[in-house]
Amino acid sequence: MNKRPVKKIGVANIVNILLAICVLILVINFNVDGTKDMSENSSILEVIHQRKSVRNYTDKKVSEEQLETLVRAGMAAPTAVNKQPWSFVVVNDREILDKLGNELPYAKMLKGAPAAVIVCGDLSKALEGWEQEFWIQDCSAATENILIAAEAIGLGAVWTAAYPAKDRMKTVIDILNLPKHIIPLNVIPVGYPKGVEKPKDKWKPENLKWNSWQ
Ligand SMILES: Cc1cc2nc3c(=O)[nH]c(=O)nc-3n(C[C@H](O)[C@H](O)[C@H](O)COP(=O)(O)O)c2cc1C
Numbered sequence: 021m022n023k024r025p026v027k028k029i030g031v032a033n034i035v036n037i038l039l040a041i042c043v044l045i046l047v048i049n050f051n052v053d054g055t056k057d058m059s060e061n062s063s064i065l066e067v068i069h070q071r072k073s074v075r076n077y078t079d080k081k082v083s084e085e086q087l088e089t090l091v092r093a094g095m096a097a098p099t100a101v102n103k104q105p106w107s108f109v110v111v112n113d114r115e116i117l118d119k120l121g122n123e124l125p126y127a128k129m130l131k132g133a134p135a136a137v138i139v140c141g142d143l144s145k146a147l148e149g150w151e152q153e154f155w156i157q158d159c160s161a162a163t164e165n166i167l168i169a170a171e172a173i174g175l176g177a178v179w180t181a182a183y184p185a186k187d188r189m190k191t192v193i194d195i196l197n198l199p200k201h202i203i204p205l206n207v208i209p210v211g212y213p214k215g216v217e218k219p220k221d222k223w224k225p226e227n228l229k230w231n232s233w234q
Pocket residue numbers: 071072073074075126127178179180181219220
């Protein structure tokens with residue numbers, strides 16, 4: 021009986037197969053134009069839409085690593101002329117958290133929070149003249165990043181105002197011993213959420229205009 025000739029798979033063929041697998045993996049992860057696959061984008065959108073103010077926390081500690089993750093997200097925010105005119109004070113000392121909670125009328129939840137991030141404008145790094153006030157937008161962008169990052173890693177947080185309420189700013193400045201050029205924008209209590217809170221649906225089509233005010 022005649023035996024059919026066995027085809028040998030050469031090294032070149034193996035290399036081609038491996039290359040094809042690599043291309044396939046890349047195509048699965050990235051769209052042809054180099055943008056990331058939609059599923060990743062949609063999970064970011066899910067976190068944005070799931071974010072809500074959380075004011076009740078369990079006793080579970082939040083690690084320094086988690087707190088640094090939040091501040092890193094804050095520092096990733098855009099700033100005018102890339103000035104990054106900010107400083108972040110992280111508090112995980114029970115006594116200081118309680119002091120802040122006792123003296124800030126709208127941040128009582130600090131007394132039940134294991135930690136807080138205080139987002140501050142640093143006027144020594146800010147722009148000059150009328151542009152100085154960009155620090156407020158810059159620090160607000162950082163704050164939103166922190167709130168979204170907290171949601172993303174399973175923590176709950178809430179923006180409680182300091183600036184522009186003079187009395188609340190003074191309280192934070194005094195308790196944290198902040199120097200003159202450091203202005204507290206807000207205090208963000210952080211902890212593991214106690215209970216399940218739902219995000220509010222704020223979509224109002226009437227708040228969207230296309231092209232002009234009509
Ligand atoms: C500038 C600003 C100041 C806020 N100040 C406080 C505050 O002092 N205390 C508080 O409990 N929540 C405060 N909040 C949280 C708002 O009450 C909350 O974002 C709003 O009710 C919408 O709810 P949501 O965050 O769950 O979407 C503040 C939010 C912002 C943006």
